Amino acid sequence: MVRFEVLILGNSSATPMYGRHPTSQILNFNEQLLLIDCGEGTQMQLFRYGIRSTRISHIFISHLHGDHYLGLVGLLSSQHLMGRQSDLHLYGPAPLKEILDLQFKHSDTRLRYNLIFHPTNPNERAVILDLPSLKVSTFPLQHRIACTGFRFEEGVRPATLNVEEVERQKVPTAFLKLLKRGVDCVDKKGIVYKAAELTLPGDKPRSYAFCSDTIMSDAYFEAIQDVNLLYHESTFLHDMVDRAKETFHTTSREAAEVAKAVNAKQLLLGHYSARYRDLQPLLDESRAVFPNTTLSEEGKWFAI
Amino acid sequence: MVRFEVLILGNSSATPMYGRHPTSQILNFNEQLLLIDCGEGTQMQLFRYGIRSTRISHIFISHLHGDHYLGLVGLLSSQHLMGRQSDLHLYGPAPLKEILDLQFKHSDTRLRYNLIFHPTNPNERAVILDLPSLKVSTFPLQHRIACTGFRFEEGVRPATLNVEEVERQKVPTAFLKLLKRGVDCVDKKGIVYKAAELTLPGDKPRSYAFCSDTIMSDAYFEAIQDVNLLYHESTFLHDMVDRAKETFHTTSREAAEVAKAVNAKQLLLGHYSARYRDLQPLLDESRAVFPNTTLSEEGKWFAI
Structure with a gap:
């Protein structure tokens, strides 16, 4: 069976503490590496977990809060310095291009490889990559600024x-x-x-959905229906549901309710608030609603 | 005697490897904390070494290569999220303001504290902070893009x-x-x-000079004359002197020659190339010319 796994590089929300890092994940699909979000420190985390960054072919950025993209300029520059030559596809909100261009201009950086930028649409569902073996689509999440989720879906599996x-x-x-x-x-x-x-007939194609950052809303339920593995942010415990709504985030209990509503097979929690040094209560709260919940842990691979 | 020490948060050049981080240092002058450069991951390094970032009153950025400032937006945003209220003074190249403003605009961030930006002049020596107890000045370095060094000098010490x-x-x-x-x-x-x-008469005022990134050039010797502690980049060993010149960097032997020429008391090496896992040869090469050389090590305080 083709490899389809996700490696957590960062599971922290905006203020990284206790050795946790901002959001970043590596998706290994049949030895093709895709990067989902790229928080500050991603290039150091890749080194720590033995991933050669030049193997990454596609990068997907959900939104322009710093904890989801501030590692990007460093990662792109280092690949340039390490002699990358292969094309790199970058998907993200349209203004990301302006941000990168301004920083490359002032550092006098001219990348030696092709960086191909594909702006995402934060308002509508869209297929952004359509290969026979893998399809990637975006869908709108409900955050304080424009934000998309991503669904990664295997092609039809052979008989x-x-x-x-x-x-x-x-x-x-x-x-x-x-x-x-x-x-x-x-x-x-x-x-x-x-x-x-x-x-x-071949096994049902596997799929992975990435939902961060968002309030819980059934607006995106259809887009993530029946996924094998659902990564859903769970910034707070449910006793802080008001704060979660105010900051456009989700509680653990709500993440579990999403997983149940969309018939996910497994739920992976993440994007933990700095107020929780111990994460067990987040896990317990989610499992009470959706038993097949796991805490995302940095450096750990999760099969899809 | 008033405390005057520097903590190394990052000693790597542009491609961080082996657990090393891009350039960043904390200067503790009489329990006032100043940050010199702010490479990617600085906020995580501060947490690791037990430094509360809200205690930092002044930040100095040498130049706009990513490994010297990419941690800045994350650090400034986190201080906002942690409820910082006191003013924060930021010194750096003029375009830094535009880069920060663009990123804050797209993340819809309005800092709750005053960030006071002071553009530096890359062409001339200048005193940028003049307190009775501490004077900070900039001087031009010779790098691929505009870059300044910093000299931190204690005020007159009491009789x-x-x-x-x-x-x-x-x-x-x-x-x-x-x-x-x-x-x-x-x-x-x-x-x-x-x-x-x-x-x-009181003891001679102590001084610290920060020189990164630059080729060796006597153009800045006068500005760092007689410093107690000289931090000087030493990206390469001297067998790569051609590569050093080509990339506007310095070799260990050259850093030692600078220390000798300006009559520094002690030399601290840093900004190591990713090609050196083992740093001992850099130290040996420097000590052959300037015996009082030390390797900067992350997490270690050096007295001035």
Whole structure:
């Protein structure tokens, strides 16, 4: 099965404390590395966890609060200094380009590789990357400033052989590959081997959704329906729900309610407020509503 | 004696590796905290070493290469979120203001405290802060883009009592404070006690110079003459002197030659290239020319 995992580089909200870092994640899809958000310190975190930043092909920035993008100029500059040559695709709010250009201008930096910027639309759902193996889409979140979530969805997974039927019909080995691709085969004696009989449909494509930062709102529920793994911000405990609403954030209990409402298989919490040194209460609160909750931990890979 | 020490928060050049961080230092002058440069990750380093960032009163930025200022927006925003109310003075190249304003605009940040920006002049020496106890001046360095060094100089140190003479003349205790301030005193019997006879001049004011980034050039020697502690970048070993010149940096041997030429008491090396995991060769090379050299180490305080 193709690798599809996420590595947490930062799980802190805006004020990083206790050794926690601002938001950043590496998605490994079949050894292709995608970066989701790029808080301050991302390049140091990549080094710490043994990820070569030049392997990253796509970067996705949710919004322009500093804790979600301030590591970007450093990361892009370092890749330039390390001799990166391959293209790098960057997706984010339109003004991000102006911010990068201004900083590159004053540092007299001319990147040696192509940085291809794709502005995201904060108002509507959109497919922003559509490969046969992977589709990435954005959807509006409800934050204090324009903010998008991201959904990463595997392409259709190949059919598998119906081993019992293959044995019963004594299918010649040479035909197996074609049958898996859905092609019917005929041997020299004229016997027909039908793909529909000899294969089983592939597993359901897996998907990952990233929701940070936002208040809980059913406006984005459809966009993240049925995901295998849902990363949802849970900045506060529910006793601070008023503060959460005021600052356009979510509580742990609400994150769990989202996971339940959209039929997610698993929930990953993150974007913890600096007021919580101990995170166990956030986990307990979420599990009471949605048992399959996990705390995102920096340096840890989570399978999708 | 008044405290005058520097804490190294980052000693790496542009590509941070091996757990090293980009340039940043805290200067503690009599419990007043000044920040010199603010590379990416500075706020996390401050937390790690137990420094409350709201205690910082002045920030000095040498130039607009990312490894010297990319931690600034995060640090300023976090202080806002932590409820800072006291004024904060920021000194740096003029375009820094435009860069900060653009980022605050798009993150919809309105700082709750006064951030007072003082543009530096990269072309001429200038006193930028002149308090009775501390004077800070800038001087042009020779880098690829406009860059200034900083010199921090203690005010005149108070005279001390000439204890032997005080005992010989049997000076009334009530007069000692005035004598130290240079005031002659007369007792009821008409005996005169002369400050010039009874005191010794105060110790020479201490000074610290920060030189990063630059090629070695005698253009800035006068500005850092006779400093007690000289922090000088030493990005490369001297076998890479051509590369150093090409990138407007200094080798360890050259940093030592600077220290010797300006009659510094002690030299602190830093801004190490990512090619050196082991820093001992940089130290050895410098000590061969200037024995009182130390490697800057993150998390370590150095007395001035």
